[in-house]
Amino acid sequence: MRLRSFWHDVKKYRMFLLMLTPAVVFYLLFAYIPMAGIVIAFKRYDYAGGIFGSAWNGLDNFRFFFDSGNAWQVTRNTALYNVAFIVVNNALQIFAAILLFEVGGKWFRKIIQSSLFLPYFISWVVVGAIAYNLLNYDIGTVNAMLRGLGMEPVDIYNTPAYWPFLLVLVSAWKGLGYGTVMYLAAITSIDTEMYEAAEIDGANIFQRILKVTIPNLYPTIIILVLLAVGNIFRGDFGMFYNMVGNNGMLFSATDVIDTFVFRSLITSNDIGMSAAAGVFQSVLGFATIMAVNYAVRRYDKDRALF
Amino acid sequence: MSATELNADKSFAKTSGVKKTDQKIFAAIGYGALTIMALLCLLPFLLVVSSSLTSENKIITAGYQFIPTDFSVEAYSILFKYPTEMIQAYLVTIGVTIGGTLLGLFLTSMTSYALSRRDFKWRNGFSFFFFFTTLFSGGLVPWYLLIVNYLHMKDTVLALIVPLVLNVFYIIVMKSFLGGIPEAIVESAKIDGAGDFRIYAQLILPLSKPALATIGLFLALAYWNDWYNALLFVSDEKLMPLQYYLYKMLGNMDGMRKAMMGAGAVVTTAIPTESLKMAMTVVATGPILLAYPFVQRYFVQGLTIGAVKG
Numbered sequence: 001m002r003l004r005s006f007w008h009d010v011k012k013y014r015m016f017l018l019m020l021t022p023a024v025v026f027y028l029l030f031a032y033i034p035m036a037g038i039v040i041a042f043k044r045y046d047y048a049g050g051i052f053g054s055a056w057n058g059l060d061n062f063r064f065f066f067d068s069g070n071a072w073q074v075t076r077n078t079a080l081y082n083v084a085f086i087v088v089n090n091a092l093q094i095f096a097a098i099l100l101f102e103v104g105g106k107w108f109r110k111i112i113q114s115s116l117f118l119p120y121f122i123s124w125v126v127v128g129a130i131a132y133n134l135l136n137y138d139i140g141t142v143n144a145m146l147r148g149l150g151m152e153p154v155d156i157y158n159t160p161a162y163w164p165f166l167l168v169l170v171s172a173w174k175g176l177g178y179g180t181v182m183y184l185a186a187i188t189s190i191d192t193e194m195y196e197a198a199e200i201d202g203a204n205i206f207q208r209i210l211k212v213t214i215p216n217l218y219p220t221i222i223i224l225v226l227l228a229v230g231n232i233f234r235g236d237f238g239m240f241y242n243m244v245g246n247n248g249m250l251f252s253a254t255d256v257i258d259t260f261v262f263r264s265l266i267t268s269n270d271i272g273m274s275a276a277a278g279v280f281q282s283v284l285g286f287a288t289i290m291a292v293n294y295a296v297r298r299y300d301k302d303r304a305l306f
Numbered sequence: 307m308s309a310t311e312l313n314a315d316k317s318f319a320k321t322s323g324v325k326k327t328d329q330k331i332f333a334a335i336g337y338g339a340l341t342i343m344a345l346l347c348l349l350p351f352l353l354v355v356s357s358s359l360t361s362e363n364k365i366i367t368a369g370y371q372f373i374p375t376d377f378s379v380e381a382y383s384i385l386f387k388y389p390t391e392m393i394q395a396y397l398v399t400i401g402v403t404i405g406g407t408l409l410g411l412f413l414t415s416m417t418s419y420a421l422s423r424r425d426f427k428w429r430n431g432f433s434f435f436f437f438f439t440t441l442f443s444g445g446l447v448p449w450y451l452l453i454v455n456y457l458h459m460k461d462t463v464l465a466l467i468v469p470l471v472l473n474v475f476y477i478i479v480m481k482s483f484l485g486g487i488p489e490a491i492v493e494s495a496k497i498d499g500a501g502d503f504r505i506y507a508q509l510i511l512p513l514s515k516p517a518l519a520t521i522g523l524f525l526a527l528a529y530w531n532d533w534y535n536a537l538l539f540v541s542d543e544k545l546m547p548l549q550y551y552l553y554k555m556l557g558n559m560d561g562m563r564k565a566m567m568g569a570g571a572v573v574t575t576a577i578p579t580e581s582l583k584m585a586m587t588v589v590a591t592g593p594i595l596l597a598y599p600f601v602q603r604y605f606v607q608g609l610t611i612g613a614v615k616g
Binding site: 009013015016018019020022023024026027029030031032033034035036037038040041047050051092095096099100102103104108111112113114115116117118119121122123124125126128129130132133134136138139140141143144147173176177178181182185204205206237238242245258261262265266271274275277278279281282285286289306 | 326328329332333335336337339340341343344345346347348350351353354357365366368369370371372413416417419420421423426427428429432434435436437439441442443444445446447448449450451452453455456457468469471472477501502503506527530531532533534538549550552553556557580583584587590591594595598599601602605606609610
């Protein structure tokens with residue numbers, strides 16, 4: 001009986017099912033089958049045996065990953081970079097959005113917004129080229145300026161200490177326009193009566209921003225930040241790879257889980273350890289997303305992810 | 307004019323007539339800070355363009371500069387003298403961008419449409435099936451091995467198109483847009499005897515132009531700027547997309563020399579590698595920058611709609 005009503009539904013919804021087929025096949029193939037492929041992390045992969053035919057080797061891949069000393073370094077780097085990106089990027093985006101809302105005429109606003117948005121449209125490869133142009137030891141603009149001022153040039157590509165600042169700066173630079181638009185949209189949807197009331201109460205412009213604009217942005221800020229926190233163990237591969245590449249001199253400060261996994265897979269062909277590091281990342285990521293979702297549910301049920 | 311700009315004009319500072327001291331101070335900070343931020347966003351582009359137009363000697367002795375003091379178009383003349391590889395890379399990128407964007411739009415809208423129909427009993431189940439893939443993944447390794455060893459997509463154009471063609475985020479955005487279309491439209495079409503696919507193709511698609519434009523732009527930008535899938539899956543030089551070609555050339559001067567010679571250049575003088583790098587960057591970025599003022603407007607509208615809808 002149950003089965004019959006199931007087939008009845010299949011028939012009833014056949015057009016929808018047909019329309020969903022390409023996407024279902026796509027995600028089965030490229031998302032769900034790779035999830036099953038997690039078993040690679042527990043195997044000694046060989047090409048003859050493939051994913052399911054290779055011999056098991058228990059937790060050896062994980063042990064190797066953790067014993068190598070890389071696990072802690074890449075996990076720490078990934079999390080710390082993301083925390084810095086979240087704080088700096090959101091602060092700058094909110095700052096820019098508030099200013100953009102409060103000052104300037106139509107043309108000024110248009111020009112500024114277009115300028116801020118420009119970096120968002122170029123590829124990380126081009127950003128890498130721009131960085132090289134600025135930071136190169138012999139001919140980079142930064143060092144040309146330093147020499148021009150009679151100062152010592154700095155060897156940026158060989159000095160890990162500069163990179164946390166540079167990467168945070170680049171991330172802020174590329175994401176500024178996009179985030180500013182998001183926050184600007186949130187600010188423009190604030191009820192103007194609140195501003196009028198604040199004005200009547202004698203608030204000056206700074207008080208108005210602190211007491212009206214920013215509190216009204218809290219829901220947006222919290223959601224955007226929490227979404228970003230959920231991805232705290234995912235590195236932006238494009239940025240790290242194009243800014244740093246395979247420059248081993250900088251790994252202590254720049255290696256994140258994603259670049260480590262990529263290198264282990266492609267460069268050193270260490271499939272087992274690479275898979276283990278990937279599983280470690282997925283599990284950490286999943287746990288954070290669940291925690292974040294729980295937090296959002298408690299804060300505002302309607303805004304929870306699921 | 308976008309909704310953002312319209313509403314921004316409601317900003318209270320402009321309606322209150324007389325400017326007070328605090329507003330003057332604020333305006334000074336505001337104009338100053340925004341101008342500095344905008345300049346910081348623009349200047350690196352100026353630097354690249356200017357470097358590409360500076361003679362190699364000047365770059366090597368004085369470094370890259372914001373204003374070309376020793377103007378030279380040598381880099382561009384070399385680039386355009388032997389453009390075979392560059393043109394090939396352009397063709398790959400254009401083809402992949404057009405094909406991928408159209409296919410992506412079709413699949414995204416069709417999927418979202420089925421998920422948006424309230425009379426489809428299993429829509430929540432399917433939505434979760436898609437959404438779950440953003441929460442958990444098998445990681446790079448199984449995905450890579452599947453594509454290379456099992457689907458044999460290495461060095462095929464499929465490897466450049468397929469990985470980016472569907473994106474759960476776009477499905478969700480599209481679904482929430484379609485949710486805003488009145489159900490009565492679908493109902494009346496059904497009474498007129500239209501099938502579900504026909505309703506999608508002839509009624510819903512024309513009504514979702516704004517959403518299609520926004521998602522189409524996101525897709526096109528992702529395809530145009532993609533180099534990652536090429537890094538993983540492409541070793542055949544004929545299949546290199548533009549950004550990956552640029553990546554290879556930037557990192558490998560010998561490769562650049564070889565490419566120039568392979569294209570028929572008789573290398574008698576030294577190739578101006580530094581200015582050539584920057585000229586290549588300009589040429590690879592050019593179309594995006596030209597399309598940018600047009601594209602940006604739609605982007606802002608799309609983002610604004612997305613932000614308001616939550």
